Amino acid sequence: MSRDRTTMANAFPVDRDDIELIRGAHPPLWKNPEPDGPYNLVVIGAGPAGLTAASEAANLGAKVALIERGLIGGTCINVGCIPSKAIIRTARLYADMRDAENLGGDAQDHLHVDFQRAMTRMRQIRQRISRADSAASLASAGIDLYFGEARFSGPDEVTVAGKTLRFRKALVATGARPALPTIPGLTEAGYLSNETMFDLTECPKRLLVIGGGPLGCEAAQAFCLLGAKVILVQREPMFLPGEERDAAQILSDALAREGIEVRLNTEAVAVRTEGGKKLADLLRDGDTMTVSVDEIITGIGRSPNVDGLDLEDAGVAYDATGIKVDDYLRTTNPRIYAAGDVCLAYKFTHTAEATAHMVVRNALFLGRRKLSELVIPWCTYTDPEIAHVGLYPVEARQNGIPVKTYTVLMHDVARAVMDGEEEGFVKIHVREGSDRILGATVVASHAGEMINAVSLAIRSGMGLHALADVIHPFPTQAQGIKMAGDAFRRTRLTSFRRHLASRWLAWSRR
CATH class of the missing domain: 3.50.50.60 (FAD/NAD(P)-binding domain)
Structure with a gap:
């Protein structure tokens, strides 16, 4: 039966790296502090959202309590992004070795895969990255760290391990867990x-x-x-x-x-x-x-972790999709906010961190940052990777927005040819008749890196014409982004403009 590994600090040590991870992420002899409230901010959940909010608030001078029932780091460090991408990197190494002949090397007929070594490397990387947010480092940053199950006991207080913490504001950042398909047996x-x-x-x-x-x-x-x-x-x-x-x-x-x-x-x-x-x-x-x-x-898929929090006692509304929040990430209790996977449809580490920053500003400093204003890219880390940001063409058309798409195939990008990574494309969608970027999809070996340029352009209001003006070091696969901008610029050269240009050049020869 599947178990929530992020809550089982004594359940998954496979080797000494896991033992060291647990020592930092949930020290067996940890003693919870005495409550020093009311806290400016009580954070429930020490995953990406909770860690980001607690650290930023404490750095700004707030009195912060952070509650975690399992391992600091949550899904991302322990059972998500970090271990999965470490294994994917090793898998790609073996893929390249099998493809050695096409890359100018000698193919190996009987390639031996050392699975245990790949998993050991993953655990070493996971343990190394987890050190940055160890229990000791959080405490040294002035955060009151509590281990145990958090439960709301009123609209402005939460209990953990027999202690009651009062708060001015609170953040629920308990994340999500795997959704189990209903398959008999x-x-x-x-x-x-x-x-x-x-x-x-x-x-x-x-x-x-x-x-x-x-x-x-x-x-x-x-x-x-x-x-x-x-x-x-x-x-x-x-x-x-x-x-x-x-x-x-x-x-x-x-x-x-x-x-x-x-x-x-x-x-x-x-x-x-x-x-x-x-x-x-x-x-x-x-x-x-x-x-x-x-x-x-x-x-x-994933289901939000809302069970056992006694959200009803705090006046916080939720359903099977998660905690209900407004555009400022406030719950139905104005003292309590939510961030990350427990309340968002986009269940990504980078979205959790971005919404945690919003909560600190909105909850503690009267900020008015809106969830709807975020530009959220995402990536599936297969080979090739698939990355996207903004609107899809079908979404734009459903909203009555005319779309023009500029496409560059990766086999036309010099660096992709050199790397033997020609599968894929760059597609940038703009509002027809303008250079306003609506969205983009990149399919390439490094799509997750490439999509960042388009995300920045959308966030800062840069048009596709501006992307064409960006000078890229040559050769890079990101040249595909510039090539899409160049394709747009060529379409702006109308017959009338060509006529004016030719008249000017003819006059300048006199």
């Missing part, structure tokens, strides 16, 4: 989620991944490259149903080439165990087939 047979798959010490020989969203696609590709025979099941007719179709198709083709058995329009309807194997019944178009696997990973 899955819990009894056992499964992995992002909270448990990093505990593996051996690579599964056969692996079923349920869900073709970002987590499912990343896990399927990484474990395939590390030696697993992977079956990826997606109920929808395409991966990443929210992304542009040609972007998702490029990823679908890449996964199939790597040997992943892709089953779209397919649903896992039952799971059982037999002879030490997990048998999963897969339904497609009325036909059922059974596959035998060693492990199952679920990646169908």
Whole structure:
């Protein structure tokens, strides 16, 4: 059965790096301080949002209490972004080694994958990065750190480990947990989620991944490259149903080439165990087939952590989608705010941190920063990566906004050709008749890095014409962004302007 690893400080030490991580992120002998209230800000949850808010508020002189029931760092450091991207990097190394011949090297017929070494490297990186936000470092920054289950006992107070903390303002930043698909027999047979798959010490020989969203696609590709025979099941007719179709198709083709058995329009309807194997019944178009696997990973989404907080006693409204907030991130109790995955549809670390900054300004300093004004990019870290920011063309048209798209294929970008990374494209969408950027999608090996330039342009009001004026070092794959700007500029050269230019040049020769 899946467990919330971020709350189980004594449950997942696999090696000495995990032991060191726990010593810093939830010291076994930690003694909670005596409440010194009322606090300017009480923060519940020490994930990205909670850490950001507590640290910034304390740095500005506020009296801050931070409550964490499990490991400091939350999902991101312990069971999310940090461990997953560390494993993805090792998986890409093996992908490059298999592709050595196309990169001018010698291909290896029998490539040995050291799975245990890859996982050890991941745990070393996780432990190293976690040091920056250790319990000791937070306490030395003037933050009163409490470990235990937080519960609201009124509109302006919260209890933890038998102590009552009163507050002027509070922030709920408890994050989210994996959503479990309702598949008969899955819990009894056992499964992995992002909270448990990093505990593996051996690579599964056969692996079923349920869900073709970002987590499912990343896990399927990484474990395939590390030696697993992977079956990826997606109920929808395409991966990443929210992304542009040609972007998702490029990823679908890449996964199939790597040997992943892709089953779209397919649903896992039952799971059982037999002879030490997990048998999963897969339904497609009325036909059922059974596959035998060693492990199952679920990646169908995340649910907000709202249970056990006694939010009703604080007058805070919530439902299955999370805590209800207004555009300033206030809950239905004006003393209490929320940030990050517990209240947002965009469940990303960078969004959690951005909204935490907003809460500090709005709650403590009468700020008026709005959630609706944020420009939020995101990226799926497969190979190639898929990154997006702003509106999709279909969204713009639904809002009555005419759209013009400028597309550059990566096989026309010199650095992508040199790197052997020609799959993908840069698409920048502008309001037709202007250079106002509405959104962009980048599919490339380094799309997550490339999308930043477009995010900055949208946030600062720069048009596509301005992106064409940016000088890039040559050669880089980000040149694709400039090339899209150049394509826009060429369309602005109308026949009338050409006529004026030619008349001027002819006159200047006299």
